Amino acid sequence: MGKHRAKKSAADKPPIVEVAAEDGARVEPPPPEVVEPDPELTPEEAEEARKGYLLTRFWISARGFWGRHGDRLAWAYSIGLAVLIVASVGFQYGINVWNRAIFDAIEKRDSATVFWLSAVFFPLAIGSVLIAVAQVFARMGIQRRWRAWLTASVLTRWLAHGRYYQLNLVGGDHKNPEYRIAEDLRIATDAPVDFATGVTSALLSAATFIVVLWTIGGALTVTVAGSTITIPGFLVIAAVLYAAIASGSITVIGRRFVQVSEDKNQAEAEFRYTLTRVRENGESIALLGGEEEERDGIDKNFTKVLRQWARLAGQHMRTTLVSQGSSLIAPVVPLLLCAPKFLDGSMTLGQVMQAASAFTIVQTAFGWLVDNYPRLADWNACARRIASLMMSLDGLERAEQGDKFGRIQRGETEGEAMLTLNDLSVSLDDGTAVVDDTEVVVEPGERLLVAGESGSGKSTLVRAIAGLWPWGGGSVNFHPDRRLFMLPQKPYVPSGTLRRAVAYPGSADSWSDKEIADALDKVGLAHLKDKIEEDAPWDQTLSGGEKQRLAFARLFLHNPDIIVLDEATSALDDKSQDKMMELLTKTLPKATIVSVAHRTELEAFHSRKIVLERRKGGAKLVSDIDLIPRKGRRRLLGRFLRQRKPAPNKAA
Numbered sequence: 001m002g003k004h005r006a007k008k009s010a011a012d013k014p015p016i017v018e019v020a021a022e023d024g025a026r027v028e029p030p031p032p033e034v035v036e037p038d039p040e041l042t043p044e045e046a047e048e049a050r051k052g053y054l055l056t057r058f059w060i061s062a063r064g065f066w067g068r069h070g071d072r073l074a075w076a077y078s079i080g081l082a083v084l085i086v087a088s089v090g091f092q093y094g095i096n097v098w099n100r101a102i103f104d105a106i107e108k109r110d111s112a113t114v115f116w117l118s119a120v121f122f123p124l125a126i127g128s129v130l131i132a133v134a135q136v137f138a139r140m141g142i143q144r145r146w147r148a149w150l151t152a153s154v155l156t157r158w159l160a161h162g163r164y165y166q167l168n169l170v171g172g173d174h175k176n177p178e179y180r181i182a183e184d185l186r187i188a189t190d191a192p193v194d195f196a197t198g199v200t201s202a203l204l205s206a207a208t209f210i211v212v213l214w215t216i217g218g219a220l221t222v223t224v225a226g227s228t229i230t231i232p233g234f235l236v237i238a239a240v241l242y243a244a245i246a247s248g249s250i251t252v253i254g255r256r257f258v259q260v261s262e263d264k265n266q267a268e269a270e271f272r273y274t275l276t277r278v279r280e281n282g283e284s285i286a287l288l289g290g291e292e293e294e295r296d297g298i299d300k301n302f303t304k305v306l307r308q309w310a311r312l313a314g315q316h317m318r319t320t321l322v323s324q325g326s327s328l329i330a331p332v333v334p335l336l337l338c339a340p341k342f343l344d345g346s347m348t349l350g351q352v353m354q355a356a357s358a359f360t361i362v363q364t365a366f367g368w369l370v371d372n373y374p375r376l377a378d379w380n381a382c383a384r385r386i387a388s389l390m391m392s393l394d395g396l397e398r399a400e401q402g403d404k405f406g407r408i409q410r411g412e413t414e415g416e417a418m419l420t421l422n423d424l425s426v427s428l429d430d431g432t433a434v435v436d437d438t439e440v441v442v443e444p445g446e447r448l449l450v451a452g453e454s455g456s457g458k459s460t461l462v463r464a465i466a467g468l469w470p471w472g473g474g475s476v477n478f479h480p481d482r483r484l485f486m487l488p489q490k491p492y493v494p495s496g497t498l499r500r501a502v503a504y505p506g507s508a509d510s511w512s513d514k515e516i517a518d519a520l521d522k523v524g525l526a527h528l529k530d531k532i533e534e535d536a537p538w539d540q541t542l543s544g545g546e547k548q549r550l551a552f553a554r555l556f557l558h559n560p561d562i563i564v565l566d567e568a569t570s571a572l573d574d575k576s577q578d579k580m581m582e583l584l585t586k587t588l589p590k591a592t593i594v595s596v597a598h599r600t601e602l603e604a605f606h607s608r609k610i611v612l613e614r615r616k617g618g619a620k621l622v623s624d625i626d627l628i629p630r631k632g633r634r635r636l637l638g639r640f641l642r643q644r645k646p647a648p649n650k651a652a
Contacts, residue, residue: 032060032394051384057394058188058387062150071149074142081138084131085197089204091128096212096357098124104350139197147189154181154386157393162468166396169469174392176269181389184265184382191379198372202365209358209365210236216347216355217338238337239359243366246326253318254373260315261374262381264308271301282540319374326367334359399470408464409475418444418482418562418592419465424474426457426464435461438474440610447585447593449602449627452612458596461612462486462566465594478562485560489567491551493539499532502553511557519553522583524576544571552580556587563588565595574601581605603627 041049066074098121105113158164158177167174174180217235231237278285278294285294334356341347347355364371399407406427413420419442426435435457442448452458463469465476466486478484493501500508502516511519517529525546542550548571555563563584569577578601584593585605595606603609607628 032057054384054387054391055380057390058383061153061390062146062189062192064153065146065149071145073145074149077138077142077145081135081142081197082200084135084138085201086204088128088131088135089201089208091124091131092205092361093208093212094124095128096209096354096361099357100350100354102350103353104348107349135197139193143190143193146193147186150189151181151185154185154390154393157397158389161396161400161470162466163393163396165468166470167392170392170395172392172395173388175266176273177389179269179272180385183269184385187379187382188386191375191382195372195376195379198368202368205361206365209361210239212358213239213355213362216351216358217341235334235337235355235359236362238333239362239366242326242330242333243363246322246367249322250319250373253322254315254377257315257319257374257377258380260308260311261378262384264305264312265378265381265385267301267305267308271298271305274298274301315377316374323367323371326363330363330367331356331360333363396470406473407470408472410467411475411477412480413477416444416479417441417477418446418479419594420475420477421465422475422477424461424464424472424476426460426469426472435464435472435612442592442594444479444592445590446608447606448595449606449609450594450596450612451598451609453614454598456612456614458612459566462564462594462596465564482561483558484562484564485555485558487548487551487555487563487565487568489570490544491547493542493547493550495537495539497533497535498528498538501538502532502550503557504554506558515557519557520550522556522587523549523553523580525549525553545573545576548572549576549580552584555584559588561591563591563593565593565597567597568595569597569599569602574599577601578605 064070066078098117102114102117102121105117158167158181164177167177213235214233217233219230219232219234274297278298285291335352338347338352338355342349342352408424408426419440421438421440424435424438424440426438438461440448450458450461460469464472466484467476492504494504497508499513499516502519503510513532516532520526520529520532539547548568551568569580572580577599581602582605584591593606595602604627607626609625609627611625
């Protein structure tokens with residue numbers, strides 16, 4: 001909740017959100033500056049520029065894996081992989097030379113040499129296999145560690161300061177962040193390592209075996225229309241031309257591969273999100289009988305997935321036409337080119353076979369793009385999607401640092417006040433005011449009720465107090481070293497045992513079975529005491545009222561100093577609500593309470609009430625009433641109230 005510090009209580013209880021900035025916390029580098037497209041660009045050109053910047057934004061974060069704060073083994077793995085690639089090409093060259101020797105020996109019917117070369121082959125083969133296995137270990141080690149490092153980095157930013165919640169409040173291309181982190185980030189870190197390995201190996205192989213082709217093939221002399229033409233390094237020229245034709249064809253045919261792949265990933269993410277929504281809201285859907293409507297929505301999303309897969313299949317078919325045809329023709333071309341020289345006796349059988357092997361290796365190296373273009377396109381799409389999420393997080397970070405619309409400051413109160421709102425205004429991320437010019441002082445032990453009609457900004461004010469809403473102005477201040485606990489209208493119930501659900505957000509083993517059972521018994525959930533260790537889908541099993549009771553059980557276990565209730569009893573009937581509030585005031589008599597609620601019955605459990613009224617330019621506080629007689633000065637400091645006729649006061 002904002003920049004609150006987690007701290008254990010004197011009774012060695014689990015951490016509860018505490019109001020203060022964490023001293024010595026690791027400072028993250030500031031987000032990159034916003035790069036605006038040239039205003040003179042056409043919309044299409046601006047979109048292309050934006051997509052290009054997305055890849056740049058991805059690498060700004062991803063390359064940190066090899067930086068000062070990156071993985072400690074990143075360079076060791078990378079250098080080791082490079083050495084293994086060089087060794088692999090060396091063994092490849094050794095086997096190529098062996099091919100020439102063995103076929104020359106066979107051509108000469110030299111049995112002794114054939115026998116000796118047969119013995120030499122096994123060490124070459126074993127060495128090549130071991131190098132390949134080690135290369136897989138190093139390559140996948142980098143992929144695993146890079147994904148772990150970058151995932152941790154993105155998760156840290158996503159979960160910090162409630163940004164995972166704030167993303168739902170702002171515009172931008174960051175839909176389905178969970179899919180991007182789980183799937184797109186995996187591809188975005190796997191593929192570059194494979195590409196780097198493939199390109200390095202291809203370049204080394206091409207350089208090595210071009211020399212072999214040039215040396216073995218020499219020049220080819222042909223007679224055309226009575227003229228003699230000599231082509232130096234004809235095998236090298238043939239390999240380059242062949243690769244250029246194949247690569248050019250794949251580039252033209254697959255030019256839309258990136259966009260199609262990106263559309264497919266987005267459709268998959270939306271389909272998965274639709275299924276997740278059905279699971280999470282299963283009870284409401286079942287009670288309303290909404291299966292047919294949900295099925296209709298699922299079918300529409302799945303149809304979109306199938307449509308995108310059909311487009312992707314068409315792209316794969318066209319690229320396969322080129323790659324498969326290339327792989328079939330490539331081995332035959334060098335044999336046909338070398339045949340004239342072999343037939344006139346200027347090349348041995350061993351040289352022909354060595355040239356054919358070298359030609360295939362060079363062609364494979366040059367044709368790397370042909371074989372990997374589909375995956376390159378898929379990586380491009382995934383990297384852009386994860387970069388879009390990063391840019392949305394960048395925007396939230398800039399808002400936290402104070403953007404053009406301002407940011408709500410957080411600090412500590414002076415004196416004994418538990419909570420103060422100083423000239424607080426709350427706005428949307430586009431600057432539109434929701435709550436304006438609010439000044440409130442909450443003393444220790446006060447029980448403050450925030451009321452107002454729906455849409456007046458009550459819940460938004462609570463989010464600002466909790467630190468989840470960064471946009472606005474003024475400040476929210478808490479008494480130093482006091483612990484804050486929030487009870488939202490819809491309590492979160494984590495997966496796992498009932499013990500974990502009751503202890504959340506503390507550790508499940510921080511309280512004894514008796515303490516957990518007593519808390520459940522206290523809030524009217526005694527029937528669950530025997531199921532404390534049961535691992536079940538409690539989020540689906542418990543009713544709305546039971547979840548709110550469970551939230552109060554958490555509250556009593558954590559024993560905080562400041563409690564914020566956001567419609568925390570809305571699912572309870574009037575009698576149960578009264579019992580729960582009576583229990584709260586008796587169990588935690590010294591706690592300071594801030595409640596947001598519609599029910600007027602709750603006034604009986606609060607000492608003070610302030611009312612928000614929706615107005616043009618943002619909701620404002622229009623009354624401050626002491627519900628229980630209290631000596632001392634009024635605690636609403638807003639200048640707007642000073643201009644109004646004082647509200648009725650029950651104070652003596």
